[in-house]
Amino acid sequence: MKVDAGYFGPLGRAASTAVELERAGYDGIVTVETAHDPFLPLVLAADRTERIELITGIAVAFARNPMLLANLGWDLQEFSGGRFVMGLGSQIKPHITKRFSMPWSDPAARMQEMIEAIRAIWTAWNHGEKLAFRGEYYRHVLMTPVFDPGPNPHGDPKISLAGVGPLMTRTAGRVADGFVSHAFQTAEYLRDVTLPSLTAGLSDSGRGRDELEISMAVLVVTGHTEEAAARADRAVRRQIAFYGSTPAYRAVLDHHGWGEAQDVLNRLSKEGRWDDMADVIDGEMVEAFAVVAEPAELPERLRERFGGILDRVQFNAVGSDGEAWQPVLEKIRAI
Numbered sequence: 469m470k471v472d473a474g475y476f477g478p479l480g481r482a483a484s485t486a487v488e489l490e491r492a493g494y495d496g497i498v499t500v501e502t503a504h505d506p507f508l509p510l511v512l513a514a515d516r517t518e519r520i521e522l523i524t525g526i527a528v529a530f531a532r533n534p535m536l537l538a539n540l541g542w543d544l545q546e547f548s549g550g551r552f553v554m555g556l557g558s559q560i561k562p563h564i565t566k567r568f569s570m571p572w573s574d575p576a577a578r579m580q581e582m583i584e585a586i587r588a589i590w591t592a593w594n595h596g597e598k599l600a601f602r603g604e605y606y607r608h609v610l611m612t613p614v615f616d617p618g619p620n621p622h623g624d625p626k627i628s629l630a631g632v633g634p635l636m637t638r639t640a641g642r643v644a645d646g647f648v649s650h651a652f653q654t655a656e657y658l659r660d661v662t663l664p665s666l667t668a669g670l671s672d673s674g675r676g677r678d679e680l681e682i683s684m685a686v687l688v689v690t691g692h693t694e695e696a697a698a699r700a701d702r703a704v705r706r707q708i709a710f711y712g713s714t715p716a717y718r719a720v721l722d723h724h725g726w727g728e729a730q731d732v733l734n735r736l737s738k739e740g741r742w743d744d745m746a747d748v749i750d751g752e753m754v755e756a757f758a759v760v761a762e763p764a765e766l767p768e769r770l771r772e773r774f775g776g777i778l779d780r781v782q783f784n785a786v787g788s789d790g791e792a793w794q795p796v797l798e799k800i801r802a803i
Contacts, residue, residue, distance in 0.1 A: 469770075469803040470780035472496035472523065474685065479508055486513030489520060493797055496521035496553070498685070498782055501528050507540050514548035522548050525648055525685070525782065526557035526630045530578070531568040534585035534606050541586065541625045542593070542617055550622030555648050556583070557630035560716050576635035578605045583627055583643050594619045628683070632717055634665040641669020641680060649684035652711035654756045655773045657723050658684075663777070685782035686774070687758035690766055692792055702746065704758045709745035713737040724756060763792075767799035775803055 473494045475485055486497050486509075497513055497520055499506040510522040522544065529537070537554065544552040558564075558575045565572050581603040592599040592611055599611035628646030631637040632653070640647040647666055649658060670680060687704050691697035711717050713733035721730050729748055736745045754760065761769040770781065781800065 469775075469778060469800060470495035470683075471797055471800050472498050472521075472525075472683070472780055472782040473784045474498045474500060474525070474782055475509055475513075476500055476502060476504070477509075478504060479512060482509035483512040483516040486517050486520065490517045492794060493801070494520060495780065495801070496523045496782075498523045498525035498555075500525060501531075507544065510544055510552065511547065514544065514551065519551075521551050521553055523553040523555055523628075525555040525628070525683070527555065528559045528563075528568065529556040529582055530558055530564045530570055530572065530575075534582050534589060534601075535608060537582075538586045538589040538593075539617075541627075542590070542620055545622050545625040546617075546620055548622075552625045553628055553646070554625050555628040555630065555646070557648070558636060560714065573605075576633075576639045579629065579636065580639045580643050581605050583629070586627065587624070590620070590624045593617055594624070626681075628681070631662075631665075633719065634661065637662055637665035638669040638672070641666040641675075642672045643669075644680070646681040646683060649682060649778070650711075650717075651685040651687055652708070652717050652720055652757070653684070654720065654724065655777075656756070657720050658774075658777060661719075661723065681779045682777065683780040683782065684774070684778050686770065686778075688766065688783055689754065689758050689760040690763050692763055701754065701760075704754060705746040705749040706742075708749045708753060708757050709733055710737075710742075712749075713745065724753075726753065729753075763796050766796055767803065770800055771803045 471494055473489050475482060475497050489497050499509050506524040506527045513522055541554045558579055561572045564570050585601050585603060585606045585608055588601040589608060591597060593616055599608055601608040626645035628648050629640040629644035630648035630650060631640050632650045649662060687707060689697060689700045689704050691700050712721055712730055718727060718730045721727050732748050733745055759769050759773060
């Protein structure tokens with residue numbers, strides 16, 4: 469099982485953090501499109517590292533168009549020596565229309581066409597073919613030599629797709645190289661709902677499970693001290709509460725009979741009572757969404773919950789006590 473670490477900070481610390489993560493033995497550094505651009509830190513990371521994979525996990529696809537993403541993917545793949553993985557996600561309608569001021573419609577169908585369009589552009593560059601992509605949502609039919617970078621010496625980047633609902637999840641199984649399982653999923657929901665949708669998508673495309681890499685940012689409550697474990701517990705409760713307040717993710721709570729909690733969380737979020745939301749998350753919910761364990765027990769708990777399902781996990785440990793975590797990471801990687 470590969471182990472990745474997330475990077476959420478500004479550009480100034482991206483390169484040094486990437487060096488630290490590579491030295492610690494992580495397989496990938498993952499950026500998320502929240503307060504910062506997800507692509508720029510990976511440029512700096514690529515320049516200072518040699519082995520670690522560089523992953524957007526995720527970049528908001530519908531805030532961009534296929535041509536922009538094709539260019540970004542080509543450049544990062546070439547500059548990194550073939551280590552870039554383009555992780556895409558749809559985000560939810562209010563963010564696309566109100567934050568990014570971009571169109572929203574038929575997210576699963578639009579996402580499939582976007583990925584197909586990106587690959588059509590790469591094919592045109594790689595093989596000198598006429599660009600002639602005509603879809604329902606995107607149309608790319610103009611490519612003159614000055615805008616064509618030519619074949620990528622390291623091949624096309626892999627494209628991973630994030631999903632929660634069955635339609636987007638099936639789309640990932642149908643057209644993506646990898647599936648980014650949302651952190652707001654329990655192991656039960658993953659087995660009962662997510663995996664069947666992925667399997668259906670793989671069947672649509674005539675592919676096998678070994679042709680799709682499944683990754684997940686696993687929520688973890690652990691620490692080498694009581695203080696560290698308490699901080700992790702509070703942070704996880706806040707994260708569960710934040711995701712749980714979003715109506716699009718209610719199905720996960722409903723699956724466990726916790727749908728009423730979504731109503732409360734959504735109301736508190738609209739009232740701006742963000743600090744109060746974590747108190748809605750009880751211990752049973754924490755146990756379901758997060759792996760709660762002492763550091764030495766963490767690899768075995770991860771194996772019990774996700775062994776044979778996940779190909780890679782995102783788990784941040786390196787910090788002031790980074791050396792103490794290295795044996796734990798090595799055991800996780802051996803799963």
